[in-house]
Amino acid sequence: MHRNIRSVDDVLKLLDGLFAPEADRWSADAADWWDGFYDDRSRQVPFFVAKPDENLVGYLDRGLITPGRALDLGCGPGRNALHLASAGFRVDAVDLSPTAVAWAEERAREAGADVRFHCGDAFELTPDELGGPYDLIYDSGCFHHLPPHRRISYLALLDRALAPGGHLALSCFATGEMGSELPDADFYRASGLQGGLAYTPESLRWIFSDLTEVELRRMRDEPPESAHFGEPFLWTALFRRDA
Template sequence: MERNIRSVEDVLDLLDGLFAKEADRWTDGGASWWDGFYADRSKPVPFFVAKPDENLASYAERGLITPGRALDLGCGPGRNALYLASLGFEVDAVDLSPTAVAWAGERAREAGATGIRFHCGDAFRPGGVELSGPYDLVYDSGCFHHLPPHRRVSYLALLERVLAPGGHLALTCFASGAMGSESADADLYRQGGLGGGLAYTPQSLRWIFSGLEEAELRRMRDEDARSPYFGEPFLWTALFRRPSPAQR
């Protein structure tokens, strides 16, 4: 007989197990799945390019974000972390995959980039990664839509813990009707999988991040191969701001 639930994290761990088909993609023990994904660098994966997201560049160019401390969640091969460092940000970049982190480190050394600390681990689990917030910017390019519904609780808890008052959350995620699973949250538990990633509507993003102020929410612009930026129109881009205590 097992009686092993006495905390919220115990419940979240139990729910993780209901996604046996895909749990290895986003749990700490799933580094091997993502290692396999990143092993062949020649694969025609859009975000393997060494370019920053067009929305991130747009925020910087318009002065919506300014250099400070940044956390890059699910950094992959490090393209956005390198861009933020080039702007003068001090960056902590996190990914589950040692292979992805090693690739990102190689890119950083080749570029002579400084001010980036790469971490391998799960930022959403207690003790998974030691993060030294607060951060002025939390950037997420494609991590959020790979989390199961209950791990949104962990995501919001992380933001509450590390995002500075007045700081920004910027993310890209699958757009409903263009990419990702349209299944209701409850149905995902019956199916035991995320269908490769979850689609979101603008309304669902606004509801999930209702504790933050919306600065911009739009589709990512389509960027061609000649562009210095990455852009795919099947993604939403969103920029939210955490209110300062005086504004609450």
């Protein structure tokens, strides 16, 4: 018999355990799943390309964000982290997968980019390890792989790591295009995330209602010859934490 719940963190970890590692793609137990995902670099995966997100490029070009400290959540092979570094940001980038981080470090060496990579769960890394507060927290495709209860951890990370006046920029699955539209409770009954959660603009505005919306739109479809990454099945959102 086990009686081992006495904190919110204990509850979150209990709920993590309801998902198989391949379903809960943010937990530390899922590192092996992601390693297998990133192991074959020749796979036809859209975001394996060495291109930054078109919305990120646009934020910089329009002056909506300016260089400072940046955290790239779920950085994968590092394409957006490298672009931020080239734009003058001091970048920390974190991913669960050692294979993804090794690939990102290889790209950074080839580009001569100064990025500090971390392998692990951003929710578990200490403030000293992350080095914030950050003027920009960038998330390209991480948020929609969180089980519903881990939104609590995500918002707590923003509370402690996003500087006043700083920005959260994220892209996530759009309803009607990609991802599951099941109600939150049904993911626990199914013990899986069905490949990721789809969101509406209204749900994103509600979840991040403590922040000020700067822009929320569909990601533009970028052709293969473009220098930027863009897939229209994603929302792109930019929020600001008021000073």
